[in-house]
Amino acid sequence: MKILIIGGTGAMGSPLAKYLSEDKNNSVYIVSRHDHFSWESNVFYVTGDINSEAFFHELIRKKFDVIIDFMIWAPALLKKRLKHIFDNCGQYIAMGTSSEYAGVDGLITEETPRLYDTYSPEERRQGGRYHIKKSKDDDLITASEHGSWTIIRPWVTYNARKNPLVTVPLSVWMWRYLHDRTIFLPRQVMDKKCSLTYGEDAARAIKAMVGNPKAYGQIVNIASNKWMTWAEAVETYQDVLFELRGKVMKLYLLPDASVIWRDIPSQYDPIAHDRCVDRCFSTEKLNELCGEEFVFGDLRECLKMSLEKTLNDPTVKLGAPSAAYQGLMDRLAGEHTPLSMIPKASRKSYKIALSPTKSWVKRVYRSIKGEDLHIPEAQSAANPSLDNKGEQGDNT
Numbered sequence: 001m002k003i004l005i006i007g008g009t010g011a012m013g014s015p016l017a018k019y020l021s022e023d024k025n026n027s028v029y030i031v032s033r034h035d036h037f038s039w040e041s042n043v044f045y046v047t048g049d050i051n052s053e054a055f056f057h058e059l060i061r062k063k064f065d066v067i068i069d070f071m072i073w074a075p076a077l078l079k080k081r082l083k084h085i086f087d088n089c090g091q092y093i094a095m096g097t098s099s100e101y102a103g104v105d106g107l108i109t110e111e112t113p114r115l116y117d118t119y120s121p122e123e124r125r126q127g128g129r130y131h132i133k134k135s136k137d138d139d140l141i142t143a144s145e146h147g148s149w150t151i152i153r154p155w156v157t158y159n160a161r162k163n164p165l166v167t168v169p170l171s172v173w174m175w176r177y178l179h180d181r182t183i184f185l186p187r188q189v190m191d192k193k194c195s196l197t198y199g200e201d202a203a204r205a206i207k208a209m210v211g212n213p214k215a216y217g218q219i220v221n222i223a224s225n226k227w228m229t230w231a232e233a234v235e236t237y238q239d240v241l242f243e244l245r246g247k248v249m250k251l252y253l254l255p256d257a258s259v260i261w262r263d264i265p266s267q268y269d270p271i272a273h274d275r276c277v278d279r280c281f282s283t284e285k286l287n288e289l290c291g292e293e294f295v296f297g298d299l300r301e302c303l304k305m306s307l308e309k310t311l312n313d314p315t316v317k318l319g320a321p322s323a324a325y326q327g328l329m330d331r332l333a334g335e336h337t338p339l340s341m342i343p344k345a346s347r348k349s350y351k352i353a354l355s356p357t358k359s360w361v362k363r364v365y366r367s368i369k370g371e372d373l374h375i376p377e378a379q380s381a382a383n384p385s386l387d388n389k390g391e392q393g394d395n396t
Protein backbone atom coordinates (compact mmCIF):
# COMPACT_ATOMS: atom_id res chain seq x y z
CA MET A 1 0.00 0.00 0.00
CA LYS A 2 1.09 3.57 -0.67
CA ILE A 3 0.39 5.40 2.60
CA LEU A 4 0.63 9.09 3.45
CA ILE A 5 0.90 10.14 7.10
CA ILE A 6 0.34 13.85 7.63
CA GLY A 7 2.00 14.50 10.99
CA GLY A 8 3.92 11.22 11.04
CA THR A 9 6.60 12.45 13.44
CA GLY A 10 4.22 12.98 16.39
CA ALA A 11 3.13 10.98 19.46
CA MET A 12 1.02 8.52 17.47
CA GLY A 13 2.33 9.13 13.93
CA SER A 14 5.90 8.19 14.65
CA PRO A 15 5.23 4.68 16.09
CA LEU A 16 2.54 4.22 13.42
CA ALA A 17 5.09 4.88 10.66
CA LYS A 18 7.39 2.32 12.28
CA TYR A 19 4.66 -0.36 12.43
CA LEU A 20 3.45 0.30 8.88
CA SER A 21 6.97 0.22 7.42
CA GLU A 22 7.58 -3.26 8.90
CA ASP A 23 5.53 -4.54 5.95
CA LYS A 24 7.95 -4.06 3.06
CA ASN A 25 5.03 -4.01 0.62
CA ASN A 26 4.08 -0.66 2.11
CA SER A 27 5.60 2.65 1.02
CA VAL A 28 5.17 5.17 3.83
CA TYR A 29 5.30 8.90 3.07
CA ILE A 30 5.58 11.18 6.11
CA VAL A 31 4.85 14.90 6.06
CA SER A 32 6.73 17.07 8.53
CA ARG A 33 7.75 20.73 8.57
CA HIS A 34 11.29 19.67 9.44
CA ASP A 35 13.92 17.64 7.61
CA HIS A 36 14.36 14.03 8.72
CA PHE A 37 16.68 11.25 7.59
CA SER A 38 15.05 7.93 6.75
CA TRP A 39 16.76 4.72 7.91
CA GLU A 40 14.20 2.54 6.12
CA SER A 41 14.10 1.91 2.38
CA ASN A 42 10.29 2.19 2.31
CA VAL A 43 9.92 5.36 4.43
CA PHE A 44 10.07 8.73 2.68
CA TYR A 45 9.96 12.09 4.43
CA VAL A 46 8.28 14.97 2.62
CA THR A 47 9.19 18.34 4.09
CA GLY A 48 6.60 21.10 4.00
CA ASP A 49 3.73 22.88 5.69
CA ILE A 50 0.44 21.17 4.89
CA ASN A 51 -1.37 24.50 5.32
CA SER A 52 0.40 25.80 2.22
CA GLU A 53 -1.90 25.50 -0.83
CA ALA A 54 0.95 24.78 -3.26
CA PHE A 55 2.52 22.11 -1.04
CA PHE A 56 -0.82 20.42 -0.32
CA HIS A 57 -1.88 20.21 -3.98
CA GLU A 58 1.50 18.99 -5.22
CA LEU A 59 1.49 16.29 -2.53
CA ILE A 60 -2.09 15.10 -2.92
CA ARG A 61 -1.73 14.72 -6.69
CA LYS A 62 0.63 11.81 -6.03
CA LYS A 63 -2.40 9.66 -5.03
CA PHE A 64 -2.33 7.28 -2.06
CA ASP A 65 -4.14 4.13 -1.01
CA VAL A 66 -4.51 5.48 2.51
CA ILE A 67 -4.06 8.95 4.02
CA ILE A 68 -3.71 9.14 7.81
CA ASP A 69 -4.12 12.70 8.97
CA PHE A 70 -2.95 13.96 12.39
CA MET A 71 -3.69 17.64 11.73
CA ILE A 72 -6.01 19.91 13.67
CA TRP A 73 -7.64 21.62 10.71
CA ALA A 74 -9.34 24.97 10.65
CA PRO A 75 -12.81 23.78 9.53
CA ALA A 76 -12.93 26.31 6.65
CA LEU A 77 -9.67 24.96 5.25
CA LEU A 78 -10.67 21.31 5.69
CA LYS A 79 -13.92 22.04 3.87
CA LYS A 80 -11.95 23.25 0.83
CA ARG A 81 -9.53 20.34 0.97
CA LEU A 82 -11.76 17.34 1.63
CA LYS A 83 -12.80 16.84 -1.98
CA HIS A 84 -9.13 16.73 -3.06
CA ILE A 85 -8.31 14.32 -0.25
CA PHE A 86 -11.14 11.92 -1.14
CA ASP A 87 -10.40 12.17 -4.88
CA ASN A 88 -6.82 11.10 -4.28
CA CYS A 89 -7.00 8.27 -1.75
CA GLY A 90 -8.77 4.98 -1.10
CA GLN A 91 -9.22 5.50 2.66
CA TYR A 92 -8.99 8.69 4.69
CA ILE A 93 -8.24 8.21 8.40
CA ALA A 94 -8.67 11.44 10.38
CA MET A 95 -8.14 12.25 14.06
CA GLY A 96 -11.01 13.60 16.12
CA THR A 97 -10.66 13.64 19.89
CA SER A 98 -12.47 11.99 22.78
CA SER A 99 -12.34 15.39 24.52
CA GLU A 100 -15.33 16.15 22.28
CA TYR A 101 -17.61 14.04 24.49
CA ALA A 102 -19.86 15.54 27.12
CA GLY A 103 -19.49 14.12 30.62
CA VAL A 104 -21.51 10.95 31.29
CA ASP A 105 -21.99 8.47 34.08
CA GLY A 106 -20.40 5.19 33.09
CA LEU A 107 -18.55 4.25 29.91
CA ILE A 108 -18.10 6.61 26.97
CA THR A 109 -18.99 5.04 23.64
CA GLU A 110 -18.95 6.44 20.10
CA GLU A 111 -22.67 7.21 20.60
CA THR A 112 -22.11 9.42 23.65
CA PRO A 113 -23.30 12.99 22.92
CA ARG A 114 -20.56 15.50 22.19
CA LEU A 115 -20.30 18.83 24.01
CA TYR A 116 -20.84 20.47 20.62
CA ASP A 117 -24.22 18.74 20.25
CA THR A 118 -25.35 20.37 23.51
CA TYR A 119 -24.18 23.88 22.56
CA SER A 120 -26.26 26.88 21.48
CA PRO A 121 -25.60 28.39 18.01
CA GLU A 122 -23.72 31.21 19.77
CA GLU A 123 -21.41 28.75 21.54
CA ARG A 124 -20.87 26.77 18.34
CA ARG A 125 -19.48 29.88 16.69
CA GLN A 126 -16.54 29.92 19.16
CA GLY A 127 -14.47 28.09 16.57
CA GLY A 128 -11.11 28.78 18.22
CA ARG A 129 -11.87 26.25 20.96
CA TYR A 130 -10.17 22.92 20.30
CA HIS A 131 -13.11 20.54 20.83
CA ILE A 132 -15.44 22.75 18.76
CA LYS A 133 -12.94 22.82 15.91
CA LYS A 134 -12.59 19.03 16.06
CA SER A 135 -16.37 18.48 16.13
CA LYS A 136 -16.79 20.74 13.10
CA ASP A 137 -14.05 18.82 11.28
CA ASP A 138 -15.75 15.51 12.16
CA ASP A 139 -19.09 16.79 10.87
CA LEU A 140 -17.54 17.81 7.55
CA ILE A 141 -16.07 14.34 7.11
CA THR A 142 -19.17 12.38 8.14
CA ALA A 143 -21.35 14.56 5.86
CA SER A 144 -19.18 13.71 2.87
CA GLU A 145 -20.68 11.44 0.23
CA HIS A 146 -17.50 9.34 0.27
CA GLY A 147 -17.83 6.39 2.61
CA SER A 148 -14.16 5.49 2.85
CA TRP A 149 -13.33 7.60 5.89
CA THR A 150 -12.52 6.53 9.43
CA ILE A 151 -12.50 8.96 12.36
CA ILE A 152 -10.31 8.02 15.29
CA ARG A 153 -11.04 9.66 18.62
CA PRO A 154 -7.99 9.29 20.87
CA TRP A 155 -7.89 10.64 24.39
CA VAL A 156 -4.75 11.78 26.28
CA THR A 157 -1.99 9.92 24.45
CA TYR A 158 1.63 10.28 25.53
CA ASN A 159 5.10 9.50 24.25
CA ALA A 160 8.63 10.70 24.95
CA ARG A 161 8.01 14.14 23.42
CA LYS A 162 4.42 14.75 24.41
CA ASN A 163 3.21 13.83 27.88
CA PRO A 164 0.93 16.30 29.65
CA LEU A 165 0.61 15.93 33.42
CA VAL A 166 -3.16 16.44 33.76
CA THR A 167 -2.96 19.42 31.40
CA VAL A 168 0.51 20.84 32.11
CA PRO A 169 2.66 20.37 28.99
CA LEU A 170 5.70 18.08 29.27
CA SER A 171 8.10 20.92 28.44
CA VAL A 172 6.81 22.81 31.50
CA TRP A 173 6.47 20.08 34.13
CA MET A 174 9.65 18.23 33.18
CA TRP A 175 11.64 21.49 33.29
CA ARG A 176 10.23 22.23 36.73
CA TYR A 177 10.89 18.69 37.94
CA LEU A 178 14.49 18.73 36.74
CA HIS A 179 15.05 22.21 38.26
CA ASP A 180 13.45 21.31 41.64
CA ARG A 181 10.49 23.64 41.13
CA THR A 182 6.94 23.01 42.36
CA ILE A 183 4.35 21.80 39.84
CA PHE A 184 0.77 23.00 40.36
CA LEU A 185 -2.18 20.78 39.47
CA PRO A 186 -5.93 21.32 39.96
CA ARG A 187 -7.26 19.48 43.00
CA GLN A 188 -10.76 19.17 41.46
CA VAL A 189 -9.65 16.55 38.96
CA MET A 190 -7.88 14.22 41.38
CA ASP A 191 -10.86 11.96 42.14
CA LYS A 192 -11.93 11.82 38.47
CA LYS A 193 -11.06 8.85 36.30
CA CYS A 194 -8.65 9.03 33.37
CA SER A 195 -7.61 6.61 30.61
CA LEU A 196 -4.05 7.54 29.65
CA THR A 197 -2.85 5.83 26.48
CA TYR A 198 0.68 5.10 25.29
CA GLY A 199 1.41 6.40 21.78
CA GLU A 200 2.67 2.94 20.72
CA ASP A 201 -0.68 1.37 21.75
CA ALA A 202 -2.68 4.03 19.91
CA ALA A 203 -0.49 3.45 16.84
CA ARG A 204 -1.13 -0.32 16.92
CA ALA A 205 -4.85 0.36 17.11
CA ILE A 206 -4.74 2.87 14.23
CA LYS A 207 -2.71 0.38 12.17
CA ALA A 208 -5.56 -2.11 12.62
CA MET A 209 -7.86 0.40 10.86
CA VAL A 210 -5.56 0.87 7.83
CA GLY A 211 -7.06 -0.82 4.77
CA ASN A 212 -9.71 -2.40 7.02
CA PRO A 213 -13.09 -2.26 5.20
CA LYS A 214 -14.91 -2.76 8.52
CA ALA A 215 -13.55 0.64 9.60
CA TYR A 216 -14.96 2.52 6.58
CA GLY A 217 -17.58 5.09 7.56
CA GLN A 218 -16.86 4.47 11.26
CA ILE A 219 -15.93 6.58 14.27
CA VAL A 220 -13.84 4.72 16.82
CA ASN A 221 -12.50 5.73 20.21
CA ILE A 222 -8.92 4.74 20.92
CA ALA A 223 -8.23 5.14 24.62
CA SER A 224 -6.95 2.68 27.17
CA ASN A 225 -9.49 0.65 29.11
CA LYS A 226 -7.11 0.60 32.10
CA TRP A 227 -8.55 3.66 33.79
CA MET A 228 -7.67 5.04 37.21
CA THR A 229 -8.16 8.28 39.14
CA TRP A 230 -5.95 11.24 38.32
CA ALA A 231 -4.55 10.95 41.85
CA GLU A 232 -3.42 7.39 41.08
CA ALA A 233 -2.05 8.41 37.69
CA VAL A 234 -0.10 11.35 39.15
CA GLU A 235 1.28 9.09 41.87
CA THR A 236 2.46 6.70 39.16
CA TYR A 237 4.32 9.59 37.48
CA GLN A 238 5.94 10.43 40.83
CA ASP A 239 6.95 6.81 41.47
CA VAL A 240 8.35 6.25 37.98
CA LEU A 241 10.36 9.46 38.08
CA PHE A 242 11.68 8.64 41.54
CA GLU A 243 12.75 5.25 40.21
CA LEU A 244 14.46 6.83 37.19
CA ARG A 245 16.02 9.89 38.84
CA GLY A 246 15.93 9.26 42.60
CA LYS A 247 14.31 12.64 43.05
CA VAL A 248 10.88 13.58 44.40
CA MET A 249 8.45 15.44 42.17
CA LYS A 250 7.23 18.47 44.15
CA LEU A 251 3.49 18.90 43.65
CA TYR A 252 0.96 21.36 44.98
CA LEU A 253 -2.76 20.78 44.45
CA LEU A 254 -4.57 24.04 43.76
CA PRO A 255 -8.02 24.17 45.38
CA ASP A 256 -9.26 26.54 42.66
CA ALA A 257 -8.47 25.58 39.03
CA SER A 258 -9.57 29.00 37.82
CA VAL A 259 -6.21 30.27 39.11
CA ILE A 260 -4.72 28.37 36.14
CA TRP A 261 -7.13 29.35 33.39
CA ARG A 262 -7.23 32.95 34.56
CA ASP A 263 -3.69 33.30 33.22
CA ILE A 264 -3.83 30.60 30.57
CA PRO A 265 -7.29 30.72 28.98
CA SER A 266 -6.62 27.75 26.71
CA GLN A 267 -6.62 25.60 29.90
CA TYR A 268 -10.27 26.31 30.67
CA ASP A 269 -11.83 23.73 28.33
CA PRO A 270 -9.37 20.90 29.04
CA ILE A 271 -9.77 21.27 32.82
CA ALA A 272 -13.43 22.26 33.19
CA HIS A 273 -14.92 20.06 30.45
CA ASP A 274 -12.48 17.18 30.14
CA ARG A 275 -10.27 16.41 33.14
CA CYS A 276 -13.00 17.43 35.61
CA VAL A 277 -15.25 14.57 34.46
CA ASP A 278 -14.70 10.81 34.45
CA ARG A 279 -13.16 9.58 31.19
CA CYS A 280 -13.66 5.80 31.01
CA PHE A 281 -14.02 4.40 27.51
CA SER A 282 -15.74 1.34 26.14
CA THR A 283 -13.43 -0.56 23.77
CA GLU A 284 -16.26 -2.64 22.32
CA LYS A 285 -16.21 -0.91 18.94
CA LEU A 286 -12.41 -1.00 18.74
CA ASN A 287 -12.42 -4.74 19.48
CA GLU A 288 -15.14 -5.30 16.89
CA LEU A 289 -13.20 -3.46 14.17
CA CYS A 290 -9.95 -5.22 15.13
CA GLY A 291 -11.70 -8.61 15.08
CA GLU A 292 -10.18 -9.43 18.48
CA GLU A 293 -9.69 -7.93 21.91
CA PHE A 294 -7.23 -5.06 21.76
CA VAL A 295 -4.84 -5.15 24.70
CA PHE A 296 -3.53 -1.85 26.12
CA GLY A 297 -0.28 -1.66 28.07
CA ASP A 298 0.00 -1.00 31.79
CA LEU A 299 0.47 2.69 32.66
CA ARG A 300 3.48 2.14 34.94
CA GLU A 301 5.39 0.04 32.39
CA CYS A 302 4.57 2.24 29.41
CA LEU A 303 5.26 5.44 31.33
CA LYS A 304 8.64 4.11 32.39
CA MET A 305 9.62 3.38 28.77
CA SER A 306 8.35 6.77 27.67
CA LEU A 307 9.96 8.85 30.44
CA GLU A 308 13.25 6.94 30.18
CA LYS A 309 13.38 8.06 26.57
CA THR A 310 12.39 11.64 27.44
CA LEU A 311 15.22 11.82 29.98
CA ASN A 312 17.96 9.87 28.22
CA ASP A 313 17.49 10.09 24.46
CA PRO A 314 19.49 13.08 23.15
CA THR A 315 17.24 13.30 20.09
CA VAL A 316 14.25 14.16 22.31
CA LYS A 317 14.06 17.94 22.36
CA LEU A 318 11.23 19.40 24.45
CA GLY A 319 11.58 23.05 23.46
CA ALA A 320 11.39 26.04 25.78
CA PRO A 321 8.67 25.75 28.43
CA SER A 322 5.80 28.23 28.06
CA ALA A 323 6.77 31.48 29.76
CA ALA A 324 3.19 32.14 30.89
CA TYR A 325 3.02 28.75 32.61
CA GLN A 326 6.43 29.16 34.24
CA GLY A 327 5.51 32.64 35.45
CA LEU A 328 2.21 31.44 36.89
CA MET A 329 3.79 28.55 38.78
CA ASP A 330 6.78 30.61 39.97
CA ARG A 331 4.36 33.25 41.24
CA LEU A 332 2.21 30.73 43.10
CA ALA A 333 5.18 28.93 44.62
CA GLY A 334 7.25 32.01 45.34
CA GLU A 335 10.00 30.35 43.33
CA HIS A 336 12.41 32.18 41.14
CA THR A 337 13.67 31.67 37.61
CA PRO A 338 16.43 34.05 36.51
CA LEU A 339 15.50 35.82 33.28
CA SER A 340 18.72 34.49 31.74
CA MET A 341 17.06 31.02 31.78
CA ILE A 342 14.09 32.31 29.76
CA PRO A 343 14.40 32.83 25.99
CA LYS A 344 14.62 36.53 25.15
CA ALA A 345 11.42 36.50 23.09
CA SER A 346 9.42 35.11 26.05
CA ARG A 347 10.70 37.35 28.84
CA LYS A 348 7.86 39.85 28.52
CA SER A 349 5.18 37.13 28.83
CA TYR A 350 7.06 35.70 31.82
CA LYS A 351 7.12 39.08 33.58
CA ILE A 352 3.40 39.62 32.89
CA ALA A 353 2.60 36.18 34.30
CA LEU A 354 4.62 37.00 37.42
CA SER A 355 2.55 40.06 38.21
CA PRO A 356 -0.74 40.17 36.30
CA THR A 357 -2.51 43.49 36.42
CA LYS A 358 -6.27 43.80 36.71
CA SER A 359 -6.56 44.71 33.04
CA TRP A 360 -4.59 41.58 32.09
CA VAL A 361 -6.96 39.42 34.15
CA LYS A 362 -10.00 41.06 32.55
CA ARG A 363 -8.60 40.59 29.05
CA VAL A 364 -8.00 36.90 29.73
CA TYR A 365 -11.59 36.48 30.89
CA ARG A 366 -13.03 38.32 27.93
CA SER A 367 -11.27 35.90 25.61
CA ILE A 368 -13.43 32.99 26.85
CA LYS A 369 -16.91 34.05 25.91
CA GLY A 370 -20.25 32.70 27.00
CA GLU A 371 -19.00 30.54 29.88
CA ASP A 372 -19.92 30.85 33.52
CA LEU A 373 -16.39 31.24 34.74
CA HIS A 374 -16.99 32.10 38.37
CA ILE A 375 -14.92 35.22 37.84
CA PRO A 376 -12.90 35.66 41.00
CA GLU A 377 -11.47 38.81 42.48
CA ALA A 378 -8.20 40.06 41.08
CA GLN A 379 -5.19 37.84 41.67
CA SER A 380 -4.01 39.85 44.67
CA ALA A 381 -7.31 39.39 46.46
CA ALA A 382 -7.53 35.70 45.62
CA ASN A 383 -4.01 34.85 46.76
CA PRO A 384 -2.80 37.64 48.99
CA SER A 385 -0.04 35.67 50.62
CA LEU A 386 1.40 34.38 47.36
CA ASP A 387 0.96 37.39 45.14
CA ASN A 388 4.08 38.58 43.32
CA LYS A 389 6.46 36.45 45.32
CA GLY A 390 8.03 35.36 42.06
CA GLU A 391 9.26 38.87 41.48
CA GLN A 392 11.79 38.50 44.24
CA GLY A 393 15.35 37.92 43.16
CA ASP A 394 17.21 38.60 39.99
CA ASN A 395 14.57 38.90 37.32
CA THR A 396 15.81 41.99 35.63
Ligand SMILES: NC(=O)c1ccc[n+]([C@@H]2O[C@H](COP(=O)([O-])OP(=O)(O)OC[C@H]3O[C@@H](n4cnc5c(N)ncnc54)[C@H](OP(=O)(O)O)[C@@H]3O)[C@@H](O)[C@H]2O)c1
Binds near residue numbers: 007
Ligand atom coordinates in the same frame (compact mmCIF):
# COMPACT_ATOMS: atom_id res chain seq x y z
N1 LIG B 1 -1.91 13.06 21.60
C1 LIG B 1 -3.09 13.23 22.18
O1 LIG B 1 -3.20 13.22 23.41
C2 LIG B 1 -4.34 13.41 21.34
C3 LIG B 1 -5.59 13.21 21.97
C4 LIG B 1 -6.74 13.38 21.22
C5 LIG B 1 -6.66 13.73 19.89
N2 LIG B 1 -5.43 13.91 19.31
C6 LIG B 1 -5.43 14.33 17.90
O2 LIG B 1 -4.34 13.68 17.25
C7 LIG B 1 -3.70 14.59 16.37
C8 LIG B 1 -2.29 14.83 16.83
O3 LIG B 1 -1.65 13.60 16.96
P1 LIG B 1 -0.36 13.45 17.89
O4 LIG B 1 -0.71 13.89 19.26
O5 LIG B 1 0.16 12.10 17.66
O6 LIG B 1 0.58 14.49 17.18
P2 LIG B 1 1.67 15.45 17.77
O7 LIG B 1 2.58 14.70 18.68
O8 LIG B 1 1.03 16.69 18.26
O9 LIG B 1 2.45 15.76 16.44
C9 LIG B 1 1.84 16.51 15.42
C10 LIG B 1 2.50 16.17 14.13
O10 LIG B 1 2.00 17.02 13.10
C11 LIG B 1 3.06 17.60 12.37
N3 LIG B 1 2.58 18.90 11.92
C12 LIG B 1 1.97 19.82 12.70
N4 LIG B 1 1.60 20.89 11.95
C13 LIG B 1 2.01 20.61 10.68
C14 LIG B 1 1.90 21.32 9.47
N5 LIG B 1 1.33 22.52 9.39
N6 LIG B 1 2.41 20.75 8.35
C15 LIG B 1 3.00 19.54 8.41
N7 LIG B 1 3.11 18.80 9.54
C16 LIG B 1 2.62 19.34 10.66
C17 LIG B 1 4.21 17.64 13.34
O11 LIG B 1 5.42 17.49 12.66
P3 LIG B 1 6.58 18.59 12.63
O12 LIG B 1 6.55 19.35 13.93
O13 LIG B 1 7.78 17.75 12.44
O14 LIG B 1 6.21 19.44 11.47
C18 LIG B 1 3.97 16.34 14.13
O15 LIG B 1 4.47 15.25 13.43
C19 LIG B 1 -4.50 15.87 16.39
O16 LIG B 1 -5.46 15.82 15.37
C20 LIG B 1 -5.16 15.81 17.76
O17 LIG B 1 -6.35 16.56 17.78
C21 LIG B 1 -4.28 13.75 20.01
